[in-house]
Amino acid sequence: MATKRSVRALQSETPLIFELSRPGRTGCEIPAHSSLAKPVSLPDGLARRQAPRLPEVAENQVMRHYTNLSVRNHHIDRDFYPLGSCTMKYNPRVNEDMAALPGFSALHPLQPAITCQGALQVEHELSKALAEITGLEAVTLQPAAGAQGELTALLMFRAYHIKHGGRPRRRVIIPDSAHGTNPASIVIAGYEVLELASGADGLMDVSALKNALNEDVAALMITNPNTVGLFESRISEITRMVHDVGGLVYMDGANLNALLGIARPGDMGFDACHINLHKTFSTPHGGGGPGSGPVAVTKALAPFLPSPVIHEAGGAYSWDWDRPDSIGHVHAFFGNFGVHVRALTYILSMGADGLRAMSEAAIINANYLRVKLGKAYEVAYDAPCMHEVVLSGDRQKAKGARTADIAKRLLDYGFHPPTVYFPLIVHEALMIEPTESEPKETLDEFIETLLEIDREAAANPKLLQDAPHTTPVRRLDEAAAARALNIRYFKDR
């Protein structure tokens, strides 16, 4: 019996939480209260007439169900997770301890500022730390992710140009290696996208930029280090060129993990950048979260920050809502506060020297992988990289195994695959970001595995094409799942 149960735990047919449901079963009882009996005054058509069809299960069933699912999932607490551009670093448990302090976790967002000065101090200290790290002047902690940070900054750029130039300008430039969120944010902010081809060295083509710049250009958005893992070495010249036509420059901060304590976006001439707390500052990420994408800006842009902003005077903290040029709110209340607590914990426990050492270790780890893996895989741009390295699976494709097959085969060895098929300018791309969290032994195991997979591609490509072989579910039909998406469960259908 025991064998049967443990085998079942690894098979694919784990019941859905809805299938565990039995009418009337509950995990907790809510005591009757007179206020709950009163009809709620909602407009007709908005009030629910039937109870929602939630699963009816006991607390231990819920706990076991999700614990079992977590074991079948790949996550950073199980093993190495080198997902490029995502900075899947370890999330220290001390962050969780701090966020769980009742003074933080039991707050109500509407309680008066005077009763939660400690929480406001966290917001202030974190804003100050992020301003210092980025070399910029002012920070909003509201955006919930990098993409929302991009949109927030572009809306501020728009407001800035309207205020100072009378018109919002038309166009935002991106390189063809940009994250997909960049063009999406540009369009949603009401601009046209102009995409420029990168140079043969993987860097921004400065002469193409020069030709594209004019007074219709609102901004340039660029990631630094860029998405092929290289530092944009002419960045100061680039930001100056954009400023010369009255444009602004945005740094996509997805790759900030390479820069802490070494180089600052503000010193490179950027006007704004977002900071992914869930990447660089070790807060939960990927199926967990929530994310947080604060935006740091120059003094000239500070008046346009979302309101409210935190204000400090003589050790007393308050929210400043009186901001006539603000673009308004971009998130309920003040952003994902629990994430802010975790990020500040990380910054304080690392210290300034620790943050620099962190970035240096991230860069060294990526270069170690680049040199070792370069023996079997083509390195897309063979130059010292920053915190991530982009390989091409072209050689393996010629042997009959594509990058997707390599990625699936990695699952059999217990590793999460790297980011694949991005950036789009690299054929069969494998974008590997080890982060600083991993010891050399883990990196060596990962290297040996990818070298073994290269040998397998030559000897038996079918082994890769049919991978994964050892996971709870085998290769899924991603196209069918996307074409006929069905995410609702109803027992009676």
Next chain:
Amino acid sequence: MNIPKDLLYTKDHEWVRIEGDLAVVGITDFAQGELGDIVFVQLPEKGSRIAQGQSLGSIEAVKAVADVYSPLSGEVAEVNAALNDKPELMNQEPYGGGWVVKIRTANLAAEKAALLNAAAYADLTTA
């Protein structure tokens, strides 16, 4: 690689079949192969006016999203509504049932010069 001789091409991997003042537009076999399984297509409105090189719509594949650029200027005369339910037609029959739009061309004679013939397109995909 399937590159029909009787079609014209763009460097962005669209194909064009000229039928009088109408131009049938789709994406090439090479493009669909690079994109992989196409799962969603966003088509333009019938009657909308577009300029050469402007985005006609977008294609969502499992691994990437790509724009379809209009090879010619004109008015969208017809869109292939079958792609709404069966985007995989673009994978299966890129030069047939997977066509994207028909454009009533506005400046065909002048703009045609910017398009590639089959041989020139073949060079591009093998470069």
